[in-house]
Amino acid sequence: MTRHLQGSLFDQTDEVGLGPLDGLRRTHLGSGAWIDLLPGWLSGADALFERLAAEVPWRAERREMYERVVDVPRLLAFYGAGDPLPDPLLTEARDALSAHYAEELGEPFTTAGLCHYRDGRDSVAWHGDRIGRGARQDTMVAILSVGAPRDLLLRPAGGGGRTVRRPLGHGDLIVMGGSCQRTWEHCIPKSTRAAGPRISVQFRPQGVR
Numbered sequence: 001m002t003r004h005l006q007g008s009l010f011d012q013t014d015e016v017g018l019g020p021l022d023g024l025r026r027t028h029l030g031s032g033a034w035i036d037l038l039p040g041w042l043s044g045a046d047a048l049f050e051r052l053a054a055e056v057p058w059r060a061e062r063r064e065m066y067e068r069v070v071d072v073p074r075l076l077a078f079y080g081a082g083d084p085l086p087d088p089l090l091t092e093a094r095d096a097l098s099a100h101y102a103e104e105l106g107e108p109f110t111t112a113g114l115c116h117y118r119d120g121r122d123s124v125a126w127h128g129d130r131i132g133r134g135a136r137q138d139t140m141v142a143i144l145s146v147g148a149p150r151d152l153l154l155r156p157a158g159g160g161g162r163t164v165r166r167p168l169g170h171g172d173l174i175v176m177g178g179s180c181q182r183t184w185e186h187c188i189p190k191s192t193r194a195a196g197p198r199i200s201v202q203f204r205p206q207g208v209r
């Protein structure tokens with residue numbers, strides 16, 4: 001079933017374009033983890049949502065959990081290093097992020113994982129991206145969100161302590177950096193409020209998952 005996006009009142013343009021990255025604001029979470037935020041980095045985000053929703057070859061996955069095979073509650077697509085991305089705007093976003101963080105990250109963003117949350121029942125559980133460099137060293141994961149906002153939650157690994165909540169959609173950018181994948185974890189919880197569809201695009205360096 002196709003779910004339609006209720007567009008943002010602040011983003012009525014069909015012209016899709018990225019702003020400068022110099023408005024990024026960093027928040028230190030503790031234990032060497034930080035997040036950079038840039039609300040509305042992308043204008044025309046609702047138009048990009050519609051393009052990606054229609055054109056990406058979305059996969060519904062199933063996973064074994066507690067001895068049962070269950071549906072993964074979101075649609076997925078993955079583009080490895082060298083794979084052409086499904087929209088030129090994503091190539092532009094990845095390259096702009098690679099240039100901006102070149103010195104601090106020391107390597108480019110090369111892969112793009114896409115998640116399509118169809119409504120509030122779709123979600124991703126608490127986790128850190130701990131495959132590859134994220135397991136042992138500082139790294140970065142940059143997420144561009146289009147469509148309706150959903151809360152991204154962050155908490156110290158293993159739970160306890162404070163939870164940080166950031167609603168992300170309509171062209172917002174968040175970059176999780178430093179030790180964030182090792183010492184913190186993140187999730188998109190299910191929502192009982194009416195939640196429109198959202199697509200997140202996660203740019204990662206080679207080997208990080």
Ligand SMILES: O=C(O)CCC(=O)C(=O)O
Nearest residue numbers: 115124143152186188200
């Ligand atoms: O949708 C998001 O913003 C987060 C996605 C995520 O954490 C993941 O797929 O590993």
